[in-house]
Amino acid sequence: MPIEPVTTSTEDDTAAEWEVLNALIGRIYDSVLHPERWNDTLARITGALCPLRWESAFILWESNHPPRAHFVAASGLAAGLQEIYTAVYAGTNSWSQRFSRYPNGSVVDSYDIVTREEFYETEFFRNFLMPYGIDRLVGVLLDRREGERLGLMIPGPGDRDTEKLKRGLRILAPHIQRAMRISDRIASLELAAGAARAAADAAPFAIFSLDEQLAILAANSRAARYAEAGFIRLAGDRFAFTHGASQKKLLDLARGPAPAGLAFQAVSEAGAECPVLAARITRQSAEQIGGVQFGAALVVTLGSAPGETPVIEIDRVAQWFGLTPAEARLAVALAAGQTLQDYAALRAVSLNAVRFLLKGIFRKTGATSQAQLVATLARLPGSSQG
Template sequence: MRVSIDHAPTLARGHNEPAEWEVLNALIGRIYDSVLHPECWNETLARITGALCPLSWEAAFILWESTAPPQARFVAASGLAAGVQEIYSAVYAGNHPWSRKLMRYGNGSVVDSNDIMTREEFSESAFFRNFLAPWGIDRMVCVMLDRRGNERLGLMLPGPGDRDVETLKRGLRVLAPHIQRAMRISDRVATLELAAGAARAATDFAPFAIFSLDDQLNILSANSRAAGYEEAGFIRLAQDRFAFAHPASQKKLIDLVKSPNPAGLAFQALAASGAECPVLVARITQQSAQQIGGFSAGASLIVTIGSAPGETPVVEIDRVAQWFALTPAEARLAVGLAAGHSLQDYAAQRAVSLNAVRFLLKGIFRKTGAASQAKLVAMLARLPSSGGQ
């Protein structure tokens, strides 16, 4: 099944070097465009087959494949009939003569299946008889692109073996290093985007504000909790610069910035209303700043500010943990229950299963002697204040 290609140039079948390079340069440009636009890889493969492949060689696909255990994952595909990817992945992945023999070739190799086994030998395989024969496919040219553990990444172009594929192989030898480099860049970009997205989600899910600041206290990034602390009067965020409203707290921050060595501090910041809020500040090196997911390179300080306004302060959690010898997770759950939150609320907030929360609750009951959530809440309500301990 041929995928339509708009005005795709075709590589000259005779020896016409200028025309060949014009076509190959156009394909190289498409390959690198696909790094920035991964959804275009299918069309790029269609252009490669349209420009390089002989008649009736209409399919191309890029996949990760392993023989131990047998598995396959398609990255891009063009010209495949409906259901082919699913059938191959479920039944034949890593479990036929071509895939087993191709695993031994190095990255960058352009391999013709006729060079690893005869077509007559291949025609006796169940893979050919039960899967490829209806499409008249008994030959494949592939480019080995990368390796990850037991998996190999390859560009595969199958078709009928009675056609001349020298033009295809010549073109793939030129394109191979560019496809290989583009796939590695795509993988790095996807990994970085995933890590950054996970870090952003984690910081936004945190029950406290998180800021990354440069050494001039300019805000490089902040999570969704940050605005609440400005509204509550703990901080000022004028012109994207960070400052504590409480002068003594601001002095602590400035002193840390001027400190010659990486360090950290913890203190209680005050709002104009007199309310307190726990603060943790860490001074970090430029080298480590670049490795902290979700924060901009160039950060000098990471600042976390207590719990969100209206939630139980971190210092209360510490007090409960010390009083009953609870773990931090147990104390956090106990204080949350005392504040009216449910087990389901805690599970959602901490991104853990409800069974894990119930396990924590059992530990709390054992250490406090409470026999129910109601008795636990009543027990916490009778605790003396921190000044009376």
């Protein structure tokens, strides 16, 4: 009969420890996508690796010059301790001052950086830590940024065996480092994306990002207005102009071999016009597990409000009467029904400045009143007002 190998208790312990560490690594990377779970992750680390009465852990950014601290996550800290540490002891105590000398990735035991006797004489110990029975720290240097360092700190009483804790942290440290850097990158991307979304929603026109089949990947808050006004259809999350000639122009652009731009007037089902700018860009792509994800290939913007007088008409009015661009914009706005007060508020200029422009318009067009000006513009050849 074959002899079964005998598994020793040491091998069992090692296997169990690796199982615990693998579970913790999973929690660490889960916290990248859910930062609110870092506190719970720290609690699981202390629960799995720490000796008795080592129940607190925190991650913080800290600087010695100037002294300051910012807690990223914390578990097991008494109420008010973060605030006291930040206001009184950040960057000035012997632990943080000597901890900063070590390179990133180091697992540091405070007993190796300051003697117990020396530490017991510090005000930091006597007035802050001693009531909690804490005189030792095991920490990990995670990162540095602009004079600050990011560290995972686990404090507790010194009369406990911390070898299991330090051994586990040496394995977890690179994963925590990587997770924190990924979190920073995601946060930066989310801020950038948030700013882009806010800017797009504040724009006075609709913005669409499309793939090569004209499927809508993103659109700002004004997009729906153009569907309601009959310029576009959004059936099945696919973009289409209701005006056949406009749709053909967009399809031709999408099928083109290289980045290019196009400007034209789209027409609604009711016959209103709207300026369009469309651009074919180099197709966006990103590597992902199992392949490549493709993104936008086209960006399309429409007007600034459904049914507005097109930009092309402003240019035509300016050329016909020799108006400046500012005068032409005001003339067309008045023809569209805006008041002087409305125009001044929209353009964030004074009413006197608008009246000054109006005098120039009257002089160049021969009109003597706003009503006469509107009538004059309506009689222009090809005017949409007539």
